[in-house]
Amino acid sequence: MSARFERFHYLFRSTKGLVLMAISLISLITAIWGTLSGPMVEWGIRDITVRVLGMELLPAQREGRIIMLYHVIAMAVVAIEVYFITSIVPMKKHQQSTINATITFGYITAMIFGLWFGYFGHNFVFHGLFLLGQSMVFFAGVLLAAALWPWKKEYYVTDKEYAHTKKGVDLERVAFFVMTVATLGSAIFGAVTGSYWGNGHETFLAEDLIRETHKTPLQLAIIGHLHIMLTLVAVAITLIVGRWLDFKGAFHKIAMYLMIIGTIVITLGVWSVVPYQAIAHKIIYVG
Structure with a gap:
């Protein structure tokens, strides 16, 4: 019994265990669903x-x-990125536990019932539970943003080798915060568009529209959502790796300003793709 409890504690309470479980589930899905194509x-x-x-x-x-x-x-x-962030970025222990528990419940719920709805008969109760899981993941993001709030004096930089403002605000923490808020906003950007499914919006894959010169606002929004979420996942990975490797010094100070400004600009560029398609990509390229 003790061994089972220790295994449960490892998988659901430790960063390594949570990451391992998420990777295992992704691998399992890839192995099974990979047999359906090609x-x-x-x-x-x-x-x-x-x-x-x-x-x-x-x-x-x-x-x-x-x-x-x-x-x-x-x-x-x-979820894997969130586990790393809550592990390597200073925050209160109860915040780390709450965020990890919330996003774990969310992504597993969405995973089980999303696949169940999509591939094993369309029971719309399962679709509702899929949306519940997504909502929990989003709420975990809100909790993460609150925990990462960089203007608390307890998180000010003491080692001047790291990027900071004159008052000591940790710019790396600001970059994590900006990325998190941008991700939440971009999730809403996609969710609002998704709410029109079946009400003026038909299902499509982004690659199906590459050669089409004219795209509807809903199509532009979905394509934008897809690309900005992938971009922000990459931004998060970059910040995590930098923190993990203890990136510091002059280049760190330059990089954090670029990360913050670049994340804001590229996010605003993608959000503007629907009303200002003509200039949106120019903004994105700058970002």
Whole structure:
């Protein structure tokens, strides 16, 4: 019993355990759902997977299924980044525990019921639970932003080797905070557009529209949401690696200003792609 408790504690309370569990779930999904496409179809492996697991794969619903699938995986990736951030960026212990617990519950709930809804019959109770999971992930982001608030004196820089303002505000912490707020805003950007699904908005994959010269505002918003979320995931990884490797010195001071300004500019550029498409990409390129 003690060994089971220790294993449970490791998987759900420690940073390494939480990261390991999320990576394992992503790997499991990749291994199973990877049999549904590519050469696996020609070799008949997809049919075996569908029969064994009882999947329902109607061709007309392909785009919707794929969207559910990559949202499920993306939320697990975001959860991994959050675990690292709460581990390496100073914050109160209870904040770390609350954030980790909230996002863990959220992404696992979204993962289970999102895939269940998308691939095993469309029970809309499961879709509601998928949205609940997404909402919990978003709420964890709000908690993270609050915990990262950089203008608390207890988090001011004492080692002058790290980027800071004249008053001592930690610019690396500001960069983490800006990235988190930008991610929350960009999630809302996609969610508002998603609320029009079935009400003037048809399901599509971004790659299907590459050669189309005219795109509707809803299509532009979804494409923008996709690209800014991927960008902010990359920004988060960059900040995490820099913190992990104890990046400091003159280049650190330059880099943090660039990270903060670049994140703000590119985010605003993407958000403006619907009303100001003509200049939006110029803003994005600057960012």
